[in-house]
Amino acid sequence: MRRPLVAGNWKMHGSRESVAQLVQGLLSEQVGEGNVDCAVFPVAIHLSSVLAQVAGSKLSVGAQVCAAQSGQGAFTGEVAAEQLQDLGCKAVLVGHSERRQLFAETDALVAGKFAAALRAGLTPVLCVGESLAEREAQQTEAIVLQQLRAVIELCGAEALRQAVVAYEPVWAIGTGLTATPEQAQAVHKVIRDEIAVHGSEIAAQVRIVYGGSVKAANAAELFAMPDIDGGLVGGASLDAKEFAAICRAAEQ
Ligand SMILES: O=C[C@H](O)COP(=O)(O)O
Numbered sequence: 001m002r003r004p005l006v007a008g009n010w011k012m013h014g015s016r017e018s019v020a021q022l023v024q025g026l027l028s029e030q031v032g033e034g035n036v037d038c039a040v041f042p043v044a045i046h047l048s049s050v051l052a053q054v055a056g057s058k059l060s061v062g063a064q065v066c067a068a069q070s071g072q073g074a075f076t077g078e079v080a081a082e083q084l085q086d087l088g089c090k091a092v093l094v095g096h097s098e099r100r101q102l103f104a105e106t107d108a109l110v111a112g113k114f115a116a117a118l119r120a121g122l123t124p125v126l127c128v129g130e131s132l133a134e135r136e137a138q139q140t141e142a143i144v145l146q147q148l149r150a151v152i153e154l155c156g157a158e159a160l161r162q163a164v165v166a167y168e169p170v171w172a173i174g175t176g177l178t179a180t181p182e183q184a185q186a187v188h189k190v191i192r193d194e195i196a197v198h199g200s201e202i203a204a205q206v207r208i209v210y211g212g213s214v215k216a217a218n219a220a221e222l223f224a225m226p227d228i229d230g231g232l233v234g235g236a237s238l239d240a241k242e243f244a245a246i247c248r249a250a251e252q
Pocket residue numbers: 009096168172173174175176211212213214232233234235236
């Protein structure tokens with residue numbers, strides 16, 4: 001039985017004050033104290049304060065991005081996975097579609113970042129997903145598998161034991177258009193079946209979460225699907241009560 005994970009990707013949102021209020025709200029709602037793993041992914045400059053604020057709770061903290069380069073070096077503007085781990089982060093998003101589309105992150109670079117996260121002992125949350133044009137061209141499966149295989153080729157399928165996969169159809173991100181539970185389940189199954197080619201035990205263990213306009217109103221029906229193990233939540237994670245309700249939906 002896979003333990004659900006609900007993660008909040010705060011993207012480029014928040015001031016010191018609003019972030020502190022949001023975390024206080026999550027702690028008041030006892031997010032993370034139930035039967036579900038809960039994590040938040042603040043913008044990098046707020047990681048330290050959020051980590052300090054959640055200390056002693058079961059809410060974990062991850063970063064939105066890391067460098068593909070390990071250790072330390074002359075890489076202006078980058079943050080190494082080791083530095084995130086040293087700070088207290090447990091996980092890092094890799095390959096979010098906004099990184100792929102707006103910052104030209106290729107499958108190869110994403111795989112490099114995935115490997116760097118693993119070397120540092122972080123849980124990489126590998127985001128995969130197709131655009132609307134790709135879905136309309138019946139390319140969903142091909143795109144998602146291409147993104148997944150780039151990581152398996154570099155790191156090996158065993159590496160997925162330490163990872164989470166997030167299926168995020170690009171057309172559902174921030175649009176209010178959620179994939180139906182059946183649409184999401186179909187792609188999650190494609191992902192799990194592909195992993196099973198390398199080992200059924202790995203496939204049975206890997207958590208595959210769904211992202212794309214998840215909210216309290218639609219979370220339970222998505223999380224009820226057999227291959228959906230929780231959610232990666234954007235906009236709705238900026239509201240403590242809404243995010244807490246999504247986390248509770250994963251407990252059902
Ligand atoms: O990482 C989160 C996803 O991009 C989903 O964002 P959203 O819930 O605002 O659609």
